[in-house]
Amino acid sequence: MATIRSHARVHRTAEDVWKIVGDPTRIVEWFPGVTEATVDGNNRTLMLKAGLPVHEEIVTLDHRMRRFQYRITGPLPIKYHLGTMDVIEDGEPGCLLMYSTEISPDPMAFVLDGVISEGIGNLARMLNDHTEEQR
Amino acid sequence: MGRKILFITTDQMRYDAIGANGGNVARTPNIDSFAADGISYDRAQPQNVVCMPSRSTMVTGQNVGTHGVWMNGVPLPVDSPSVAAVLRDSGYRTALIGKSHFEPLLDPFLRFEENQQGFIGATEGHRGFDHMELATHGAAGFTHYSRWIRQNHPEAIGMFFQVLDGDLEVSDVPGGDSGAPQIKHNAVPRDWYHTDWVADRTISWLDGLNSEDDWFCWMSFPDPHHPWDPPESEVHRVNWRELDLPAGYPQNQAEREAIIDAKPRHWRLWYDGKLVSNYEAPAKWVPATLTADQILEVNAMAHIENELIDEAIGRVLAAIEAKGWSDDLDIVFTTDHGEFQGDFGFLFKGPYHVDSLMRIPLIWRPAPSAGGGIDAAARVSKPVGLLDLAPTFCTIAGLQPPEWMEGRPLPIDDADATARGFERVTTEWDSRQPDGTEIHLRTIMRDNFVCTTYQPGTVHDGTEGELYDLVLDPLQQINLWDDPERRSLRDELLIDLAANFVEPIEFRHAEAPV
Numbered sequence: 079m080a081t082i083r084s085h086a087r088v089h090r091t092a093e094d095v096w097k098i099v100g101d102p103t104r105i106v107e108w109f110p111g112v113t114e115a116t117v118d119g120n121n122r123t124l125m126l127k128a129g130l131p132v133h134e135e136i137v138t139l140d141h142r143m144r145r146f147q148y149r150i151t152g153p154l155p156i157k158y159h160l161g162t163m164d165v166i167e168d169g170e171p172g173c174l175l176m177y178s179t180e181i182s183p184d185p186m187a188f189v190l191d192g193v194i195s196e197g198i199g200n201l202a203r204m205l206n207d208h209t210e211e212q213r
Numbered sequence: 214m215g216r217k218i219l220f221i222t223t224d225q226m227r228y229d230a231i232g233a234n235g236g237n238v239a240r241t242p243n244i245d246s247f248a249a250d251g252i253s254y255d256r257a258q259p260q261n262v263v264c265m266p267s268r269s270t271m272v273t274g275q276n277v278g279t280h281g282v283w284m285n286g287v288p289l290p291v292d293s294p295s296v297a298a299v300l301r302d303s304g305y306r307t308a309l310i311g312k313s314h315f316e317p318l319l320d321p322f323l324r325f326e327e328n329q330q331g332f333i334g335a336t337e338g339h340r341g342f343d344h345m346e347l348a349t350h351g352a353a354g355f356t357h358y359s360r361w362i363r364q365n366h367p368e369a370i371g372m373f374f375q376v377l378d379g380d381l382e383v384s385d386v387p388g389g390d391s392g393a394p395q396i397k398h399n400a401v402p403r404d405w406y407h408t409d410w411v412a413d414r415t416i417s418w419l420d421g422l423n424s425e426d427d428w429f430c431w432m433s434f435p436d437p438h439h440p441w442d443p444p445e446s447e448v449h450r451v452n453w454r455e456l457d458l459p460a461g462y463p464q465n466q467a468e469r470e471a472i473i474d475a476k477p478r479h480w481r482l483w484y485d486g487k488l489v490s491n492y493e494a495p496a497k498w499v500p501a502t503l504t505a506d507q508i509l510e511v512n513a514m515a516h517i518e519n520e521l522i523d524e525a526i527g528r529v530l531a532a533i534e535a536k537g538w539s540d541d542l543d544i545v546f547t548t549d550h551g552e553f554q555g556d557f558g559f560l561f562k563g564p565y566h567v568d569s570l571m572r573i574p575l576i577w578r579p580a581p582s583a584g585g586g587i588d589a590a591a592r593v594s595k596p597v598g599l600l601d602l603a604p605t606f607c608t609i610a611g612l613q614p615p616e617w618m619e620g621r622p623l624p625i626d627d628a629d630a631t632a633r634g635f636e637r638v639t640t641e642w643d644s645r646q647p648d649g650t651e652i653h654l655r656t657i658m659r660d661n662f663v664c665t666t667y668q669p670g671t672v673h674d675g676t677e678g679e680l681y682d683l684v685l686d687p688l689q690q691i692n693l694w695d696d697p698e699r700r701s702l703r704d705e706l707l708i709d710l711a712a713n714f715v716e717p718i719e720f721r722h723a724e725a726p727v
Contacts, residue, residue: 111322
């Protein structure tokens with residue numbers, strides 16, 4: 079099991095950031111390679127630019143805590159996955175955007191780490207050009 | 214009209230694979246023929262022994278620490294300098310056909326330009342290549358070759374060895390007659406196999422040029438890199454049961470293990486299956502289980518693949534001859550790194566800086582029309598590196614190598630090498646695995662010694678090293694690192710290494726395992 083984490087400080091209110099992060103269909107606006115996102119109950123299906131679908135289960139969509147959790151259920155060769163996005167008011171101006179992933183098998187961590195970091199970067203730029211991005 | 218440049222690379226080919234370097238199994242008459250009219254480099258080394266860092270050095274002419282591709286999976290930035298751009302900007306037509314691997318191959322989100330182009334079949338290229346048609350070791354992925362297979366011969370997709378297993382690890386599935394990992398008898402017809410496809414696409418690109426064009430074509434064969442799955446129709450070429458075991462394979466187990474035990478600890482850890490130091494070898498495969506028959510069969514497969522490459526080269530050279538370009542043609546032939554192929558009881562590659570992986574074939578056949586005092590069949594014994602290729606291409610084109618290139622134009626003989634100070638070559642290794650395993654090697658080769666120091670990581674504490682006398686111990690079986698009589702030599706080499714090694718400025722994130 080590998081764990082990876084990306085975060086960025088965003089100079090916008092947590093409420094503003096959650097409008098995007100808390101809407102599972104808006105992932106197409108910031109996550110690389112995703113051309114379409116449809117939600118049906120607790121299931122989300124992404125369509126990738128390569129023509130591949132990615133099936134996901136929405137585990138948590140907590141508007142109060144501003145937490146979104148999902149699992150990739152197929153067809154990528156993943157044995158275990160839990161992705162967690164938290165938008166955190168931390169007392170500083172703006173808010174903290176945290177994206178954590180637990181994943182098995184380990185080699186997928188390389189792939190997701192890169193694409194998530196790029197996605198977090200895209201999202202931060204969308205929200206504020208003056209955001210510091212960090213892995 | 215200037216000189217045309219055909220840059221031929223293979224992937225993971227040993228120095229001794231070809232007849233011109235003493236190989237006596239694979240028949241390589243086309244390579245041997247231009248070697249006989251050119252310059253063979255007997256101590257050419259890559260700056261890193263895996264694909265992406267090494268290929269990035271070829272295209273930039275820079276050390277790994279400068280271009281920053283420090284392990285597989287770290288993409289070469291798209292705005293990195295490129296010798297192809299230099300040549301294109303001076304009027305050359307430029308192409309790369311075959312395996313590029315400047316960017317990760319495992320890319321389900323299609324983030325990287327080369328995969329994007331392969332996926333849609335675009336050929337406009339980038340990095341200064343105005344034409345790219347890419348391939349890798351099979352039908353999987355987003356290369357132009359995999360697209361071609363999918364569109365034209367979909368029944369062949371499953372014929373190739375499946376490189377990754379269900380855990381996305383490099384597969385150790387056994388095959389062939391001996392049960393060696395990554396061998397498969399591949400039912401794909403020869404003319405659908407990537408070696409012939411690379412030659413076909415090269416000939417097609419050349420056919421589209423005007424006779425007065427100057428051109429630079431990097432023809433990059435994915436073989437003989439594992440998996441060893443050449444077309445089954447060709448397996449008859451080499452009977453593995455008739456081969457001799459490699460000289461680098463001590464057949465006595467106790468002797469073999471004693472040699473390994475005298476090397477830094479990761480050698481034995483990998484041998485016993487207790488360490489996965491990198492993604493380039495099957496994670497679940499235990500080298501200690503490797504049998505003599507498996508070594509022979511892997512070698513036979515590699516020889517077969519090398520024969521196919523040689524014949525493909527022959528077809529391309531015939532096409533060039535038919536276009537009337539042969540007299541103005543420079544040929545440069547090399548590979549990105551070597552392969553154990555049974556040496557010390559190992560296959561594949563990793564953080565092991567011995568000749569199996571570091572000594573590579575390199576041949577330069579200058580254009581006959583160029584003259585210039587180049588002796589036929591010259592051999593250069595002085596050390597050179599792959600970072601010397603890009604400046605050589607500039608020189609061939611009549612251009613001054615840009616300052617960002619860190620290599621120098623290849624010497625034409627030992628006297629030239631001595632006069633221009635070709636005294637040493639350095640090679641590095643850095644790797645970080647998802648489980649945190651880190652290994653870091655820094656190596657210098659000079660004066661017929663190879664000296665490697667290990668920086669602190671998760672396996673080494675920074676005191677380990679290797680020192681080999683290539684004259685007395687050409688198989689590098691006697692580690693002199695702790696020999697008191699060699700202490701001053703070792704210190705001298707380490708000082709020279711420190712003075713000439715370019716350390717990475719930063720370790721950019723790997724974006725994929727490969």
